[in-house]
Amino acid sequence: MPRFVSVAADPGLLALPWHTPLAEWPQEHLVALPRGISRHVVRFIRLGGHVYALKESAERYVVRENRLLRDLERLDVPAVEAVGIVLDRTTAQGEPIDPILLTRHLSFSLPYRAVFSRTLRPDTVVRLVDALAALLVRLHLAGFFWGDCSLSNTLFRRDAGAFAAYLVDAETGDLHDELSPGQRSYDLDLAHTNIFGELLDLQAGGFLAEEAELLELADTVVDRYQKLWAELTEPEEFDTGEMYRLEQRINRLNDLGFDVAELDIHTDFDGRHIRIQPKVVDAGHHSRRLLRLTGLDVEENQARRLLNDLDAFRAATEQQNEDEEIVAHQWLTDVFEPVVRAVPADLRGKLEPAEMFHEVLEHRWYLSENAGREVPLVEAARSYVDDVLRTRPDERERLPSAEDLSALSELEP
Numbered sequence: 001m002p003r004f005v006s007v008a009a010d011p012g013l014l015a016l017p018w019h020t021p022l023a024e025w026p027q028e029h030l031v032a033l034p035r036g037i038s039r040h041v042v043r044f045i046r047l048g049g050h051v052y053a054l055k056e057s058a059e060r061y062v063v064r065e066n067r068l069l070r071d072l073e074r075l076d077v078p079a080v081e082a083v084g085i086v087l088d089r090t091t092a093q094g095e096p097i098d099p100i101l102l103t104r105h106l107s108f109s110l111p112y113r114a115v116f117s118r119t120l121r122p123d124t125v126v127r128l129v130d131a132l133a134a135l136l137v138r139l140h141l142a143g144f145f146w147g148d149c150s151l152s153n154t155l156f157r158r159d160a161g162a163f164a165a166y167l168v169d170a171e172t173g174d175l176h177d178e179l180s181p182g183q184r185s186y187d188l189d190l191a192h193t194n195i196f197g198e199l200l201d202l203q204a205g206g207f208l209a210e211e212a213e214l215l216e217l218a219d220t221v222v223d224r225y226q227k228l229w230a231e232l233t234e235p236e237e238f239d240t241g242e243m244y245r246l247e248q249r250i251n252r253l254n255d256l257g258f259d260v261a262e263l264d265i266h267t268d269f270d271g272r273h274i275r276i277q278p279k280v281v282d283a284g285h286h287s288r289r290l291l292r293l294t295g296l297d298v299e300e301n302q303a304r305r306l307l308n309d310l311d312a313f314r315a316a317t318e319q320q321n322e323d324e325e326i327v328a329h330q331w332l333t334d335v336f337e338p339v340v341r342a343v344p345a346d347l348r349g350k351l352e353p354a355e356m357f358h359e360v361l362e363h364r365w366y367l368s369e370n371a372g373r374e375v376p377l378v379e380a381a382r383s384y385v386d387d388v389l390r391t392r393p394d395e396r397e398r399l400p401s402a403e404d405l406s407a408l409s410e411l412e413p
Contacts, residue, residue, distance in 0.1 A: 069170050077167070083102040083103055106168075115163075128163055130162070131156060132154055132191070133225040143175055240273070257286060259281070260280075287303040
């Protein structure tokens with residue numbers, strides 16, 4: 001009998017064919033979802049209304065990865081959620097089979113090759129690589145050395161026109177109190193090499209335009225990482241008469257989605273020059289503010305967009321001097337929720353509510369431009385549903401068409 005460790009109490013797990021190698025599991029137990037390149041066998045199952053990813057590997061790897069993923073969850077770093085591991089597996093004849101790591105499938109997420117089922121445009125690749133660079137910075141700030149940073153080891157969720165990246169494979173990682181410059185440089189160099197190779201595969205498979213400058217696209221991860229790391233960690237010096245620069249630095253960090261929990265401030269011997277350096281930088285500035293005000297738990301760029309709309313609502317209703325939480329509750333009930341309710345129930349799995357709201361705002365802007373008047377938001381929402389959303393694939397757990405699967409499988413080992 002297999003041994004379950006830290007697995008969610010779901011009796012359906014007991015009925016699964018644990019005595020069969022994962023590659024041979026019958027289709028009746030599986031969910032067809034797009035998956036990235038993996039050196040191990042990976043399959044998806046649905047139990048109790050949840051979808052889980054199963055990865056079969058050697059015991060030392062699944063035990064270690066399960067621990068690392070739980071550590072990353074504790075550190076609030078974007079990564080898939082470890083559910084548990086299944087050990088002591090054997091065939092019906094008593095032959096040992098590798099253990100399995102179970103992780104919860106990240107709803108509305110896609111591997112990079114499934115973001116578009118056809119040609120991946122260069123500007124979309126830039127947004128994917130940009131999100132991956134931001135994820136790598138988050139990991140390094142937390143002291144996590146990835147050891148195999150790549151697009152294939154990442155899942156992406158739409159985030160108000162951009163993407164949010166989540167680590168999906170921690171097998172080669174390691175957690176430290178703080179990373180050395182050499183460790184960070186190694187991770188970044190490996191990310192550059194892996195991304196360039198993945199872009200070559202995309203281009204060879206017809207998923208990326210022939211004229212795309214692949215090396216320049218791969219260079220984006222290095223440039224974005226270095227700029228973001230510098231903004232978050234490098235010291236800055238200025239005169240005492242330039243104290244506004246302190247507020248500017250904090251505002252720039254907030255604009256990047258980070259909170260400054262602590263500043264290290266030093267003055268020179270004559271007290272005329274000040275040197276500051278962020279010591280503790282917490283990600284999720286806008287998402288935490290939105291969660292506090294409305295209870296909505298969304299991605300960072302989505303939160304920024306929703307907060308901007310909240311601020312516009314506050315100004316339009318002349319409530320600048322009203323308590324922020326009162327205005328936020330009114331915006332939630334009078335603006336956000338009516339838009340969500342305008343989407344028919346059978347279409348609500350297409351996108352996350354916050355992403356839909358963002359796209360409705362974009363759609364409303366175009367409608368208003370064409371009509372020469374301010375189109376009401378609910379009217380824009382109904383138009384968006386009929387003209388845009390109905391043609392979109394579901395992204396909660398996107399089931400690709402047979403044609404999509406055939407095209408994607410050409411790039412899988």
